[in-house]
Amino acid sequence: MSTLSDRLAPGRRDAVRRGGKRRGRLVAAAATAWLVFVVLHLLLSGRFWLWLVPDLVPPLVYLAVPLLLVAALPLTRGRARLWCAGATAVAFALGAGQSGLDPAALRAGGEPPPPGSIRLVSWNTEYWDQDDDPERFYGLLKARNADVYVLQEYLNWVDGTPRRVDEQARLRREFPGYHIAVQGELVTLSRFPIVSTVPVGPARSLGPRPPWDSAFALGKVLRTDLRIGPSIVSLYNVHIPTQYMLDENPFASRFYTALRGRAAARQAQFRGLEEDLAGNHRPVVVAGDFNSTGAMGEMRGLFDRLSSADRAGDSLMPTSWPADGPALWRLDWIFTASLAVHDYRLLDPRGMSDHRMQETRLSVKGGGGA
Missing domain, CATH: 3.60.10.10 (Endonuclease/exonuclease/phosphatase)
Known part of the structure; x- marks a missing residue:
């Protein structure tokens, strides 16, 4: 079964592929940045005064951002998708407890x-x-x-x-x-x-x-x-x-x-x-x-x-x-x-x-x- 890019003219096909790669790189960069943010938060919150500024984010973001990254996974391919999925899963595991969610309810x-x-x-x-x-x-x-x-x-x-x-x-x-x-x-x-x-x-x-x-x-x-x-x-x-x-x-x-x-x-x-x-x-x-x-x-x-x-x-x-x-x-x-x-x-x-x-x-x- 041919894909949309296969049916396009060669120049257009290359442009579509480059656009897909750019979107995939953006999702990978976002997943990496979010994982770094969560790790820094766990290390610095309550220990470094300047982290009081990032501490102002609503705790709900610790759930919302991983969900958005999961929704964006179809934009990635191959190893980039594996990396994004892994980084998102680790960030979620580390950050879910910071979200304010109260399962006891x-x-x-x-x-x-x-x-x-x-x-x-x-x-x-x-x-x-x-x-x-x-x-x-x-x-x-x-x-x-x-x-x-x-x-x-x-x-x-x-x-x-x-x-x-x-x-x-x-x-x-x-x-x-x-x-x-x-x-x-x-x-x-x-x-x-x-x-x-x-x-x-x-x-x-x-x-x-x-x-x-x-x-x-x-x-x-x-x-x-x-x-x-x-x-x-x-x-x-x-x-x-x-x-x-x-x-x-x-x-x-x-x-x-x-x-x-x-x-x-x-x-x-x-x-x-x-x-x-x-x-x-x-x-x-x-x-x-x-x-x-x-x-x-x-x-x-x-x-x-x-x-x-x-x-x-x-x-x-x-x-x-x-x-x-x-x-x-x-x-x-x-x-x-x-x-x-x-x-x-x-x-x-x-x-x-x-x-x-x-x-x-x-x-x-x-x-x-x-």
Whole structure:
């Protein structure tokens, strides 16, 4: 059977063959480049500050790019096709775990919550109620009827500068009977008694009553120890600094100076959190906005030590930012140790934040350390 190129005039036939070879080389180059990118990501993410820029790609690309390369395989021939198929398969095997895909969602989720289980909500409020109707804002929070609220960005943002807010009087009115802990932009509300607060990481350098600006800059992890029945559970409210501001110019040298500084600040918060967890043998919950996807190397220590609550969820690809969609990034997380997780959901913030709200139900396994 003759092919199309066999039926063409000789000159045209040669042009078609050259075009096919060029397309095949392009696919081979793309497969090679993608494999190199995935290998570099595994080696450099969380270890080299400049990789924070490639870390910004949506994790979904670790699935999407291999699928596109497979679709392009018919454009290659012979050894080039074998190379493309092999490179794509290796890249997929190495990168699939970085994609954010949660196969556990195919199972039935966690065990049904027992009586007395704890409802916990974690949410980056996006500058509290600065641009929202306060009644709607507080109504959204109260509608969750959570036992514990872990909230970030308890502040306003004016002319590019963070500004303190003080709504503790209103919080006490809106949430009567709750215990309140505040550090900089972090606020934790709990129906359970807060028996202690422990400085974590860079916040250890803060005095007992630090200026708000200092607490905002250094206090990105708020640990509160809660008495829940006979147990004490350590709750970590986390807001890791962002690595990139959307209005910054990556072609200016100051962009890289700022990037390196933010990388150092992020690493200090992650190290402080991991060091505190290493010395804490109580049941723990670590919740908040990590400004980090599951593909980023800075999260490895938490994944190695703790369990992600989304294993009890029902979403194959849970994403939390931007909330008004399409949400391509998972920046908000809840991790636990020595606690049973019964369900996990990401909720619509009704236009009051660019982050989706996390909600889970937990219970203490046996007795926690006192």
